[in-house]
Amino acid sequence: MSVLGDAAAKAKGAAQQVMKKAIEVAPDSWMPGGRPDPLIRRQHGHVGQPVSRLDGRVKVRGEARFAAEVPMANLTYAALAYSTIPKGRMTGIETAAAEAAPGVVLVMTHRNMPRLNPPPLFMTASKAAAGDDIPVMQDDRVYWNGQPIALVLAETQEQAEHAASLVTVTYNEESAVTSLAAGKAQGTEPGSFQGEPLKIDIGDAEAALAAAPHKVDVAYETPRHNHNAIEPHAATLAWDGDNLVVHDCSQGVAHVAWSMAQVFGLKEDQVRIHSPFVGGGFGGKTMWSYQVLGAAAAKLSGRPVRIALSREGVYRSVGGRTLTEQRVALGAQADGAFDAIIHTGTVAMTAHNALPEPFIVATRSAYAAGTFKLDVEYATLDMIANTFMRAPGEAVGTFALECAIDELAVALDMDPIALRLRNEPEKDPTSGTPFSSRNIVEAYRAGAERFGWAGRRAPGQRREGDWLVGMGCATGTYPYYRMGGGAARITLHSDGRALVGIAAHEMGMGTATASTQVAADRLGLAMDQVTFAYGDSALPGEVLAGGSQQTASIGASVMAAHQRLVGELLKLAGNDSPLAGLKPDEVESADAGLRCVAAPDRFESYASILGRAQRDEVTVVAEAPPPLEMQHWSMHSYSAMFCEVRVNAVTGETRVSRVLGSFDCGRILNPKTARSQFRGGIIMGIGLALMEETQFDERKGRIMNPSLGEYLVPVHADLPVIDVIWNDIPDPHAPMGAHGIGEIGITGTAAAVANAVYNATGKRIRDLPITLDKLM
Amino acid sequence: MAIEINGSQVPVPDDPRVSLLDLLRESLHLTGTKKGCNQGACGACTVLVDGERIVSCLALAVQYEGRSITTIEGLSDGDALHPLQQAFIDHDGFQCGYCTPGQICSAIGMAAELRRGLPSHVTGDLTAERVPFSRVELQERMSGNLCCCGAHNGIIDAITETFGEVAA
Structure with a gap:
């Protein structure tokens, strides 16, 4: 980069830092989410109901046209x-x-x-x-x-x-450079993600590690993966x-x-x-x-x-997830308090894309520690571009971090849950911002009780016939994202029907159903009065179905459009309405009309307002505010993952016999579809732990198992009933009080499986997948 | 030279390379049967031939002259859903819905295999007249149908509710 360009980049970076600081210190009330979404306190609407998928009928009849x-x-x-x-x-x-x-x-x-x-x-x-x-x-x-x-x-x-x-x-x-070793030999570059370097140094972590009375310093590897959406x-x-x-x-x-x-x-x-x-998409x-x-x-x-x-x-x-080599080193006092968290490593990338698998993202906010050293480097290979795959960074990063914590717990002779809770941070440990809503302690308490964690024995101590049985746990975490550019259109008809349109997506997450529930509550309508239109670029908004951000983006967009609609309706209502003289923030939608928040008997139906104004319909379009809440608060979904495995002492085969995910993800909008999202993520996490691997010929740079016969994913016979619970504690600063739930399930799961395998066998497998040859 | 598909007589295609799956999807526009791998590895293309489940991607259409094919479109009775279709909705036995027609057709074929007492890899007594109905049996027998969204629990719940009486 030229001197001039370098100076310009530095000036831009400095300006970003000033803006970032300003957002951090600004009053809460200036932020989106500074005032809790009114839907959070409404307890008897459609939100929170286990509504069956609205697109279910066409899907089970084979009428959904892909x-x-x-x-x-x-x-x-x-x-x-x-x-x-x-x-x-x-x-x-x-x-x-x-x-x-x-x-x-x-x-x-x-x-x-x-x-x-x-x-x-x-x-x-x-x-x-x-x-x-x-x-x-x-x-x-x-x-x-x-x-x-x-x-x-x-x-x-x-x-x-x-x-x-x-x-x-x-x-x-x-x-051609077709192996990570060859790529590393040519030199690595520091990675950056979302405009920020994937490098954090707080204090002298190496010195703190060296001085710590208890420590682990271990290397983990994860292979390439493909999304394998079934379509x-x-x-x-x-x-x-x-x-x-x-x-x-x-x-x-x-x-x-x-x-x-x-x-x-x-x-x-x-x-x-x-x-x-x-x-199915999963980022692909x-x-x-x-x-x-x-x-x-x-x-x-x-x-x-x-x-x-x-x-x-x-x-x-179509690219998939890249491979990673990670080092996790933890230094701790005898009581478990972390002196140092070191999480560094190298990933493979190409010269034509920009996703250095950001495996430190979860580590940035997970635990308190005296010092931090986090660093993602990338080596450049001649291969198909790697890309985003479900929880990019977090899925494989939490595997390494949460296994290392389990290893440290063994070294300290401490319960791994107690070790985690000992290092529970009061505020975000690397950014210093307050957490918007973090109830991981509660998730662990509820999960441990339900799973029977107290019955866990020392490694290798439980054997049933040929099967060694063990339990493991891990923390899952994934950031709350809301990307800029969200927008929605609402058309309200005089007969009380509403059409909500947004360029969003339904890949199976339940978006169409949950968004209809939310929009119905927002508008004070029954679900069958609301049509949610999506999956069409002609609709308003840039709403990526990625980063588990779609529900927040849709929620904020519909909220903004609703505020504009209320303003339009009050103008149309005029002086003859019971609502005359009220400002938009003094009214709310209910019972297919508007009412005064302070005096609910001041009410007029949409039909009456539009009828008096001689309007058949009113249409508004509005954009969601910029997502500043993400920089003002440290916002994340959390889980406490529990797993029980049975490892065959003769063949080394690992079977997952029990799984429990205890989630802290804000308010759950639809328990039925949310449970499926959680389970789907966990199942992909089980695949990550035990079988998934894109095999890559390092001589010729060619994928060797490009089929569903050779790339193994979990099948019915591999999966127990997956137990899922959540605390339903709303985040006051998120739309609807909800956090994303699409990616949290895959995080932590692979570590919970690996830690259970250790508890069953006494063997640490640090390179995924945990296949039987590694256990024999 | 005709194949019966959902009760209609359909001519056998001229090109012997045409798979039963492609005949359904491209010639007849019966796109409920899905193509997930075209290699017999995922089960998304499962249909019923005279009541038995097959992967239609590995079936050449010309081989099915005179046979009776039922696809997902042939399961409903008009607007009324097959009980298993309703159970899939009730138990959230899918997310994206792409593997769903194959799962449903496969489960119907599987239930018939259970009724006939055909043993599987996990059946304890291979000589018994009846195969005990269990979750493990269903999981084993449905493992040829991949679901990449992870709706497996709901799928097995839906099948159990619909065909649980097979055991009785």
Whole structure:
């Protein structure tokens, strides 16, 4: 970086620091959430009810149309060919056989691909959605093993796949860095995440560790992972002149619309993304090459295109979680008080993305300690870009941290829960900001009692036949996020129906249902009077379904739109209304109308207000305020995870026999769908602990198990009934009092399993997954 | 040359490469049957052939001439849901809903296997006339149907409620 650029960056950084400090010290009342959301104190509405999914009926009948299922006339089908080298140049592509194959409409390579702009890399702009910034099929360069290098369009999928198999390529292969060891040998760089360095030093942690009377200093490893959403990525798309319509499976419809517009040199509103159903996402369903390739092929052929990636194609062209090598060192006094927390390590990344798996994020706020040394470094590899996967950073970071705490508890001969509670911080230990709501002690108390933690024995002391039985626990934690740009539209009709529209997503989290419950309570309507529209980029708002932030973003957006609606209704009500003279903050919605908070008999129904004003409907759009609450308070979801395993003394096989998650995540909006979210996260955590691994050939940089037959995920037979409890204590500073629940379940779980394996066997397995060979 | 699909006669496709799954999804627009891996590893494409469950991605359509196929679209009686479909809603036996049709078809085929007394890997007595109905039996027999959202508990609860009487 130039001296000038360096100075500018420093000035910008300094300005950010001043702003950050100002937000921290500002009065609570200036913050979003400074006044508790009025919905928190309402106890008898729809919020908190175990409502069954509103989209359940269409899903169990097979009527939910996913992206690859949208019918279009004159449709063509795409198939891809992928590179077989990790780095180099293509010296020739032979496409004649493919072009001559029956049914083929188009063979597209870098030679005839339209010239396009590079995809905007995720987090480089508010709506940037791409997993990497490599120009898609623009030249003869190969950046990773598995990169799409040719696309065939044909009249049927069978014809397209056959023709794609006939494409042959010659390469001039270049030396590639395809192992973390080789990447580290070339030097590592300090990572940063969300604009902040992943490096914190408070005091001299190494000296404090050296001086501490009790300590552990251990290394942990986690492998690559893939999301494995059961629906492979797919799009059905068509051009209408210069306008592009994409039926996609997307976690960010507004983001993909904007990003596709950048790639094709269009205005944002020329791209429309529809995504009403998404067959799982977990961070993987943003923007990858398939949308660009499909749209380019449709442009060249003049026909609509269905591009449905094969399962192997997902592994080849959509990134997953990267591998990590972590060091956790803890120094403590005899009573367990931490003198030092050191959590450092290295992850693999590429030159074309920007996610150094931030495994220290949870550690920043988890425990009090005299000193801290936190650091994420990354090595640069020639591989498919790694990306966000459920609890990026926290899932693997809490594995290392929470296992190390268990190891220290053994060294101290202390109960691991007591050790954790001994180091419970009063305020955020690294930022110094107050916690908005932290009830982890209560979660542990309730969880330990229900799980029967008191019955835990010393390691290796409980054997039932061939099975060694053990218990473990761990803390799970995931930040509360609310991203900027949330917005909502509310249309209130004179018959009392309301349409709430927001460019949000339903990938199975229960968003459609919970958001309808919240909107109904916000508007004082019955649920069947409220329609929640989502999954369409033409709706207002940039609301990523990621970072467990969607519910908070929707909540704040609908709150803002509701405030504007109340203002509009009071204007329409005029002087003849019982509400005459009241200001918006003096009224609330109830019983399909507005009433004065201080004098509830001053009420007028929506129908009456609109009728007198001779209006059929009123529509408002409003943006949520910037998410300053995240910097003013330290806000997180928490869990106390408990696990019991049975490890076969002969074969080393580990079976999870009992799991309990005790959650502290603010108010639970829908217990039925929330329980499924918690369980889903925990099950992915069990997979992380025991079986999940994207196997990577370090000689050729190629994923070796790109199928659901070879990449193991937990199946029915692997899973006990997963017990889930929560304390339902609302966070006064969060919309609805709620925290995100989508990612918390996977955090802490792998450590709870590993700690249980230790308790069963006396063996510490520090590299995931804990397969039987490591226990034999 | 026809296949019976949900009671309708459908011509066998000309292209012998067409899988039963692709015939359903692309030719007949019966998209309730899902493609999760196209390799027989995930179970999302499970349909019933003369009452037996198969993964339709590994079935060539031409092999099913004269056979009777039931897909998720063929389970409801008009607007009335099959009891298992309702149980999936009641027990929240899905999140994204993509594996759901396969889980439901698979469970119906599995219940028939239980009724016939077919043993599984976890059945204790392989010679017994009846297989005891248990959670472990259901979990074993449903393990060919992956669910990546983690709705497994709700799925087994829904199947137990619907087919628990199989044991009686």
